[in-house]
Amino acid sequence: MLNELVLGLYVLLIGLCVAFFYSYSHLTRSLDAVIGGIESKGMDLGEDLVGDMKDSMQAIVQDTLSTLKAPDASDHIAGALGQALQMWAFKTFGDPAAMAKQAIEAATDEFTEK
Numbered sequence: 001m002l003n004e005l006v007l008g009l010y011v012l013l014i015g016l017c018v019a020f021f022y023s024y025s026h027l028t029r030s031l032d033a034v035i036g037g038i039e040s041k042g043m044d045l046g047e048d049l050v051g052d053m054k055d056s057m058q059a060i061v062q063d064t065l066s067t068l069k070a071p072d073a074s075d076h077i078a079g080a081l082g083q084a085l086q087m088w089a090f091k092t093f094g095d096p097a098a099m100a101k102q103a104i105e106a107a108t109d110e111f112t113e114k
Contacts, residue, residue, distance in 0.1 A: 002104070005108055
């Protein structure tokens with residue numbers, strides 16, 4: 001039963017990948033057509049546009065990096081508390097992988113009974 005579910009998940013994943021690549025190729029063809037239409041009207045998408053895009057990207061990266069800070073004591077305390085809470089949850093509720101397996105088995109049993 002579990003093998004059929006895993007196989008179904010693999011087929012679904014492969015289908016999603018194929019759909020993603022198809023939509024991506026369709027998008028690139030559409031963008032090429034739009035750019036070709038703009039260039040055929042005599043508009044130039046040359047160095048000015050590329051330079052502006054580079055400047056914008058550089059500004060975004062600079063803003064992001066300027067707001068980064070080194071972790072301080074409160075960050076380390078929060079991490080230690082999170083680890084302690086995670087260990088308590090494992091001891092109290094059990095292994096999440098086993099819980100997920102039980103939930104999948106229950107769902108497949110319910111699905112196959114109908």
